Amino acid sequence: MxxxxxxxxxxxxxxxxxxxxxxxxxxxxxxxxxxxxxxxxxxxxxxxxxxxxxxxPFRNLITHEDLVIAPADGKVVVIEDVHEPEFFKDTRKQISIFMSPINVHITRNPVSGIVKYFKYHPGNYFVAWHPKSSTKNERTTVVVTSDAGPDILFRQIAGAMARRIVWYVTEGDEVNQGEEFGFIKFGSRVDIFVPVDTDIKVNLGEKTKGGQTVIAQLKTGGSFFG
CATH class of the missing domain: 1.10.287 (Helix Hairpins)
Structure with a gap:
């Protein structure tokens, strides 16, 4: 380590x-x-x-083009269909991972592909599990056109303690699954938005490890699980 x-x-x-x-x-x-x-x-x-x-810590990363890998250590606090208003402007499946102060706060690319969209939003500092934190808190939005085809959106969201989000990507970058795309300091959350027909592989309350936990499988591409 x-x-x-x-x-x-x-x-x-x-x-x-x-x-x-x-x-x-x-x-x-x-x-x-x-x-x-x-x-x-x-x-x-x-x-x-x-x-x-x-x-x-060192991680043995799991990589496969039709899998969505956890972008952070933490606990799954949201799995639901929601309207995503910033980029897709339609209904997507949202998976949210809450990161407590004792978790590793590195954020990793959940898929490989090309960064299609990036935006930093200054904002408030509601507690990370607050419903408004996804749209009102300081945050970044990243959309990657995955190697499997679908666009995947993920957000770093600052919490009540976090006052700085760091990112290492910009539009047009090629990113690799499991590699670091940023860091959030002192408590936070990551939201992932996938197509509604995506096969979710985690449950509410389940703990995740960034780069290792499979959180979803896309409906396109080859099957990792057989």
């Missing part, structure tokens, strides 16, 4: 800040040894929590 590039500066500055504060406390608060030790313990716990948030 390694530390993701999005966290290296944050971790460095946090470490230096905590180190300086602890040194100052030991220098000017020497008589209160118990308090000093407690503050050191809190500092270590805080840094370790931040460290695990920015971890980037």
């Amino acid at each position: 390694k530390i993701h590039k999005e966290g290296r500066k944050i971790l460095l500055f946090t470490f230096l800040g905590l180190l300086i504060v602890n040194l100052l406390i030991f220098r000017f608060n020497a008589p209160h040894e118990t308090f000093n030790k407690i503050f050191v313990a809190i500092s270590v716990i805080l840094f370790l929590l931040l460290l695990q948030f920015f971890r980037s």
